[in-house]
Amino acid sequence: MCQQPAIPLINHNIVFYGAGSMAEAIVRGLIARNVVESGRIIMLNRSSSERLAELRSRYGVLGYNAPESKLEALRTAPVIVLAMKPKDAAEALRSLGPLLSPDQLVISVIAGLTIRTMQGLLGNPQPVVRTMPNTSSSIGLGATGIAFSKEVGEDSRRTALNIFEAIGLTAVIDEERMETLTGISGSGPAYIYYMMEAMIAAGIRGGLPLAQSRELTVQTVLGAARMVQQTGEEPAALRKKVTSPNGSTQAAIEVLERGDFFETVISAVNRCAERSREMGSALEQELH
Numbered sequence: 001m002c003q004q005p006a007i008p009l010i011n012h013n014i015v016f017y018g019a020g021s022m023a024e025a026i027v028r029g030l031i032a033r034n035v036v037e038s039g040r041i042i043m044l045n046r047s048s049s050e051r052l053a054e055l056r057s058r059y060g061v062l063g064y065n066a067p068e069s070k071l072e073a074l075r076t077a078p079v080i081v082l083a084m085k086p087k088d089a090a091e092a093l094r095s096l097g098p099l100l101s102p103d104q105l106v107i108s109v110i111a112g113l114t115i116r117t118m119q120g121l122l123g124n125p126q127p128v129v130r131t132m133p134n135t136s137s138s139i140g141l142g143a144t145g146i147a148f149s150k151e152v153g154e155d156s157r158r159t160a161l162n163i164f165e166a167i168g169l170t171a172v173i174d175e176e177r178m179e180t181l182t183g184i185s186g187s188g189p190a191y192i193y194y195m196m197e198a199m200i201a202a203g204i205r206g207g208l209p210l211a212q213s214r215e216l217t218v219q220t221v222l223g224a225a226r227m228v229q230q231t232g233e234e235p236a237a238l239r240k241k242v243t244s245p246n247g248s249t250q251a252a253i254e255v256l257e258r259g260d261f262f263e264t265v266i267s268a269v270n271r272c273a274e275r276s277r278e279m280g281s282a283l284e285q286e287l288h
């Protein structure tokens with residue numbers, strides 16, 4: 001794993017095929033860190049002109065949904081990032097395949113979509129990269145799992161790594177581990193937000209003003225993550241330091257234990273991985 005090395009400037013066009021939350025998070029991160037000039041980023045979607053106008057004005061990127069401009073962008077871009085929902089991916093990949101030349105690199109952020117299915121739907125052994133980023137990429141604190149197809153050459157490998165290293169931590173992994181990684185870091189921000197929602201609500205119910213409850217919760221989550229990162233201590237050891245024998249934290253942890261908190265979180269991660277596999281299987285069916 002590595003975190004934010006020296007930033008190389010990517011000096012070729014990158015097309016984002018799909019212009020939703022995840023595409024925006026990556027683009028925002030890339031632009032904020034000056035990795036790519038905004039004029040080299042082309043965002044395509046299916047139909048929403050308002051969304052493209054918003055992205056153009058927010059980031060100075062190019063955005064098209066007129067069929068001819070989309071085809072031209074897809075035919076010529078050295079790098080295409082697939083960022084539509086899984087349900088829209090099969091149709092998009094089938095029509096994309098015939099447009100591509102063998103040296104164009106296709107990077108997917110789509111949950112569940114395997115390298116084999118991607119290449120099958122494209123109809124050729126295109127160099128493809130399967131990734132699983134998360135939305136924290138938008139502030140340079142993403143965590144992205146990356147797996148390469150065997151057709152990806154050294155330069156393309158470097159290009160893909162440059163993109164994701166610029167917006168956070170990267171982990172190159174065996175493709176078989178991608179679903180587990182999705183359960184931890186791809187979907188993980190949502191679990192932490194859910195915990196924060198509950199903490200904020202508890203503060204309000206206990207009489208704290210919303211703003212204070214929110215601020216205290218945010219600082220607590222931020223501080224806890226930083227403590228693990230900066231001290232190098234294990235979360236369990238740090239938890240012990242907060243938990244006085246028979247004190248208030250112990251009383252709280254006992255309530256979490258009664259709710260089977262630890263195993264519930266593990267079950268949630270496992271179900272997320274399983275759901276990713278289900279979505280991948282549904283896409284694989286499209287090959288037949």
Ligand SMILES: NC(=O)C1=CN([C@@H]2O[C@H](COP(=O)(O)OP(=O)(O)OC[C@H]3O[C@@H](n4cnc5c(N)ncnc54)[C@H](OP(=O)(O)O)[C@@H]3O)[C@@H](O)[C@H]2O)C=CC1
Pocket residue numbers: 017018019020021022023044045046047048051083084085086088091092109110111132133134135186187
């Ligand atoms: N959100 C997250 O936290 C994460 C998401 N992902 C993955 O990212 C992908 C996108 O998710 P997210 O950004 O949340 O989804 P959104 O719904 O926010 O965005 C989907 C985008 O895809 C576009 N689109 C749909 N069909 C086509 C098509 N045929 N051609 C071109 N564009 C198309 C939509 O355009 P229009 O609006 O015009 O229909 C829209 O811009 C998913 O596959 C998800 O698994 C991965 C990691 C984290």
Ligand SMILES: O=C(O)[C@@H]1CCC=N1
Pocket residue numbers: 111182186187
């Ligand atoms: O919920 C989803 O399917 C996507 C994948 C990871 C995060 N969001």
